[in-house]
Amino acid sequence: MNTPRTPLVVVGDALLDHDLCGRADRLAPDAPVPVVHGTRRSSRPGGAALAACLAASDGRPVTLVTALGADPASDTLRELLSGRVTLVEVPLEGALSSKTRVLAGDRPLLRLDDGDGRARETTGPAVAAVTGAEGVLVADYGRGTADVLRAALTTAAAEAPVVWDPHVRGRAPVPGVRLATPSAQEARAFARRLEDGRDSDEQAGLRTAARDARTLVQGWRARAVAVTLGERGALLSHGETPLLVPTPAAAAGDPCGAGDRFAATAAALLADGALTEAAVQEAVHAATRYVAEGGARALAVREQADAPEHLPADGDTTADAVRTAARVRAAGGTLVAAGGCFDLLHAGHVALLQAARRAGDCLIVCVNSDDSVRRRKGGGRPLVPVADRVRVLRALECVDAVAVFDDDTPERLLGELRPHIWAKGGDYARTRLPEQPLVESWGGQVLLLPYLDGRSTTGLARRAARSPAPATEPGR
Structure with missing residues (x-):
């Protein structure tokens, strides 16, 4: 018998992502740039919306609290999220941010960004969803959703496990989060802010990541910080000697969204009552599988593949x-x-x-x-x-x-x-x-x-x- 999974509330800035995938086997005659042909266009949830969909794909009830407006990109995203998550909206000022990647095979060649909308204010339903949550994931892409809900998130962090996935354009997590999950580059940038902007010639490595994690645990008053290291795994720190959690194997593929997969897995397991070390280890494994299975571009394939016509009857x-x-x-x-x-x-x-x-x-x-x-x-x-x-x-x-x-x-x-x-x-x-x-x-x-x-x-x-x-x- 399966144990019911704890509902998760995802708070943050939703984006709309597009991929133009084709082949590039020659350069343009008028400029030294690749010619991409045979392109296929696909759209998918991005940012906090991607994190919410990944958490929901594990069979977990997910509520997404995010800023959406009356623009075409917001309407498209609402359609993509329909049936996947419960949506609680706060007002968006401006157009929803979207990005378009041009890829040749698995190799990104160019990215085009549109829309600079920001969350304008909070709402009663949004505050109620956050403060009543049993587990929270904050996917802060620096577009204001976490800012307008900061008081509610502070209350939630005192009552339930909160995982905060920061972005350099956003603010520091609220005090008391169970786990913050910056990348090595993000950890370096946030640590420099806490160190009064002091620069360092030290290369990004385990020693730097360990020092930055310790600085962030203390400066953010976080229970723990897991610095994600890409193919090397993650470094977990409670402020003292860190724990290195390596990847189970090298995974070749598109890493776009791997950080969201990591944070969504960790947040879900902590909501279920897992220890932080166990949650981080499984999050590293989940992010590795995610990249090996095609990354964000496989999300539509994943939804279709989740219900094959015939499955063996030997258990889950x-x-x-x-x-x-x-x-x-x-x-x-x-x-x-x-x-x-x-x-x-x-x-x-x-x-x-x-x-x-x-x-x-x-x-x-x-x-x-x-x-x-x-x-x-x-x-x-x-x-x-x-x-x-x-x-x-x-x-x-x-x-x-x-x-x-x-x-x-x-x-x-x-x-x-x-x-x-x-x-x-x-x-x-x-x-x-x-x-x-x-x-x-x-x-x-x-x-x-x-x-x-x-x-x-x-x-x-x-x-x-x-x-x-x-x-x-x-x-x-």
């Missing part, structure tokens, strides 16, 4: 794995799948899965159900039930999703996932796998990876059985 993790596979394929990423019983997870398993994840952009692990393991291994197996095996696998940084199959082989599940690579241990080198023709039928590849010698679940179980039993503990 399998359905999530199928949706993840669809998103990665749609975004042009390389999907890797690996399979096995993974009963008593050991070093050989971990080495195999780490190598498999490095072969692509996303790793889905296919796990035999308890009945499938018993048919293959005998009545004494599995030693660990499937729910626990799934939980342990999902905790590995290299694993993006886990799917369970009940057949003797994973062929039916592979037909749902359609991975580009099916990874197996090197001990299968002299064996033709029964699923190989299926994988090759859609252009996929079977890839063998080195396997650590001498590691096996059977061997671990035998050694454990030969070990002397411990003395009985009192009261057991």
Whole structure:
């Protein structure tokens, strides 16, 4: 049974984003600029509206408090948000800000910005939504929404977890926020303001990020600051020795909106009662998956892929794995799948899965159900039930999703996932796998990876059985 997810209120400046995507394989004859042709135009929520949609895509009730007006961009954004989030508007003076990116493949070439509207004033419904929230995310893009609601946000921070994602054009967070999530560049800029503008020749690195985070924790009176570091992960500080949370794997793709994905995940988990360290770790993983799955441009694909016509009936993790596979394929990423019983997870398993994840952009692990393991291994197996095996696998940084199959082989599940690579241990080198023709039928590849010698679940179980039993503990 799924635990209900705590509703989240997102406060901040909504934007309207457009992408013009095409190909660029020559320069213009009259100027040394690329010629982009075959363009496709798409529109999507941006800024705080993107953060709200990302939080809602996880199945969470989300209310977006933002400034909208009577201009065409505001009307378009209202249509894009319809059915995704509950909208609470404050008045906008001027036209809604929008930006248009021109891209050649995944490479941005140019950005055009329009509209300079700002939030004019607050409203009673907006104040009520903020002060009554169980969890708040502030996506402050410096266009006034957080400013007009600053008193309400101060009240909310004393009662509920508030995550503040700042922008250099905006103000500092209100005192008492549970977590602030600046990028390294934003942290440097805000720290310089608190240091009376003193400049520094020091390159942006871990030492600088740690010092800036400590400065911001103290200067902002925040409970914690997580400085996002792109491909390096995030640095979490409570004001003392920081914690580095690395990314689970390198993710090649469009990073636009990765900060919103990070902040939305952290805010949602803190609203659910998670510890800050756990929330930041999962936020790093979510941002990495987001980039690998296509980033902001995959948002429309994501909404369509969330409800495929057929899903395996093995539980939420399998359905999530199928949706993840669809998103990665749609975004042009390389999907890797690996399979096995993974009963008593050991070093050989971990080495195999780490190598498999490095072969692509996303790793889905296919796990035999308890009945499938018993048919293959005998009545004494599995030693660990499937729910626990799934939980342990999902905790590995290299694993993006886990799917369970009940057949003797994973062929039916592979037909749902359609991975580009099916990874197996090197001990299968002299064996033709029964699923190989299926994988090759859609252009996929079977890839063998080195396997650590001498590691096996059977061997671990035998050694454990030969070990002397411990003395009985009192009261057991």
